[in-house]
Amino acid sequence: MADRSQGSVTLMSDRGRPAPKLSVEHLVKTRRSTSGETVTAVDDVTFEVHQGEFLCLLGPSGCGKTTILNILAGLDEPTSGAALLDGKPIPGPGPDRAVLFQEPALFPWLSVVANVEFALKHVGVAQEERRTRAMSWLENVHLTGNANAQPHELSAGMRQRAVLARALACDPDVLLGDEPFGALDAQARELLQNEVQRVWVESEGRKTFVFVTHNVREAALLADRVLVMTAAPGRLLEEVRIHAPRPRNLDDALVARVVSEIHEVLMGEVSKGGST
């Protein structure tokens, strides 16, 4: 933690641009199937994410987007190629990269506020500060009234809000999301999308967000850059850079146009890959 509190040194690349926060270089990931065959999940993927960017990886099911995210999170390793954080190979999971999974991974025996406090303890926040900080984040996600509830007493949307509060309370440099709003109803999803947009805007270029999704609208709503992947084995197909202010709305002309264009590209891939 000492390293992070000192503030990271900005590395400069050869061309004078700050070094990317995250980079993936010729990443290949293969797996052995149950029948013993080698299956390529990710095939030679290269991209960079600069500090302060909001990137969405979009692709049909089984295209390897979750695999890439797991590698960035340090939960998996590349078969070949490299995944780098601040120019160095990712050694494993770390508190500088919070991960939001589709299923909210709360400790069922701890109350909502205790779940957030546990994470704060893990990143070295002093005991007297934990409760205030946890409650402040629970307020941001409208869970003040449920702070003492057990996770099983909450709805799926509320649990995911608690997970978001826990992740953001630790003030991570990087937030990785693996379809974090995929299992939520429309209203809960909108609330969380707005909250994520707000946090990202307020970080003023300090926080880097990488979300994996198969929801084209979500990608167009949230991201600066959308990387569209092919059907398995996953490769990068298209990049869309969106320059539009936030908070965005699905009715915005540009967002609607981007959604329609990406949707068309993606449908072509889904039909090619034969997956849903």
Next chain:
Amino acid sequence: MAEEQVPPDPSIQQRLADLTDDERLVLAKVADIVRKIQYGTVVLVIQDGKVVQIEMAEKFRLR
């Protein structure tokens, strides 16, 4: 046939000369974008008859 009924446009030069400073600024910004991108979309957001925002999406084919 329909084209013949449209009144002739004033010359391009005249139309450019008639532009207000605000209109020139918008067109200059749009031209900057058009020069910069190969594929994409530009959206002008207009309120009360004025362009209040220029939004853009740029596409790159990666393979």
